[in-house]
Amino acid sequence: MDPLSSISDELAEINGQIADIFRALSNGFQKLEKIKDANRQSRQLEELTEKMRECKRLIKEFDGEVKNMEGRNDPNTNKMLNEKRQSLVKELNSYVALKKQHQANLENNKRVDLFDGPSEGFGEDNGLLASSMTNQQLMDNGxxxxxxxxxxxxxxxxxxxxxxxxxxxxxxxxxxQTEQMNRIVNELDSIHFSIKKASQLVKEIGRQVATDKCIMALLFLIVIGVVVIIIVKLVHPGNKDIRDIPGLAPPAQTRRLLWNAT
Known part of the structure; x- marks a missing residue:
């Protein structure tokens, strides 16, 4: 029979639930030792973590019930209950440490939080363990x-x-980089303007060259025509078709003056 039942049925019930969880944790870690697959080990650790969370909640309830009964119990009973509470905390912390060891082996020595905080189980910042620490320990930890x-x-x-x-x-x-891009843009604008002016200049030079070619061709034709006429005149001096050309027509007859005839 649980000796706590003589003090409080509620304490005895909570203690029984905690004992059941401790047995489940012991069996769970023994089973974990035999599992080789990493995924199965991870799932097993998650299940054990849930059980430890539940155990933590029950120990908090146990602690609250003990504090509520301190005024009604004698000193010996209160001492026994405090020792019982500390033994529960100690046993839970042993399973937490075992869980850390398996977690470190499973995840290459990476530690993870167990109870959604910086510490797992009932660490130094936990109220249950802090209540059993000396003032010097609390100061050192602080x-x-x-x-x-x-x-x-x-x-x-x-x-x-x-x-x-x-x-x-x-x-x-x-x-x-922005200033450099601005300089590049300005240089590109200058190059574009220079190219445009050069294109216009090339067009003007092309038009001038075309005009000069036309003039040269016309002069060439005129020279050819004159040469041809000269050749024709020399070959056919009596040709009347070219007699009126200046310089090529035969000399005019000398006219006598009337006063020279007398």
């Missing part, structure tokens, strides 16, 4: 937590500072 917090803050400041530096360098680089 100083350690403050040191860790300060270190985390310093790391955060360092990350923020590095982020600001990276942002500044990135902004400067983007500004330089």
């Amino acid at each position: 100083n350690q937590m403050m040191d860790e917090t300060d270190q985390a803050i310093e790391r955060s400041k360092k990350v923020v500072h590095e982020t600001i530096n990276v942002g500044t360098e990135t902004a400067a680089s983007l500004k330089a």
Whole structure:
């Protein structure tokens, strides 16, 4: 018979539920030792984690019930209940440590949170274990937590500072690249304008060359015509068709003056 039943039926019932969970945890870890598949090990650890969460909730209920009964119980009973509570916490922490070991082996020494927080089970920041610690231990743990917090803050400041530096360098680089792009755009506009002017100049030169060619061709035809006429005149001096051409017609007859005839 559970000795707690003589003190409180509710405490005895909670203690029985906790004992059942402890037996399930013991059997579960023994089964886990025999499992070789990593996926099955992970699922088994998840099931054991759920049982430990439930056990934690029951121990909190046990602790609350003990605190409610402190004023009605004698000192010996309160001492026995506190020792019982500490033994439950200690046993749960042993399973938590075992779970950590398996989790570390399963995930390459990576520790994970068990109860959605920075510590698993009833760690140093847990109210149940803190109630059984001395003042010096509480002060040491508090100083350690403050040191860790300060270190985390310093790391955060360092990350923020590095982020600001990276942002500044990135902004400067983007500004330089923007100025370079503006210069490139201006140079492209200048090149486009130069190409347009050169194209117009080439067109004008082409028109001038075409005009000069026409003039040269016309002059060439005139020269050819004159040469042909000269050749024809020399070959056929009596040809009347070219007698009126200046310089090529035969000399006119000398006319006598009337006063020379007398």
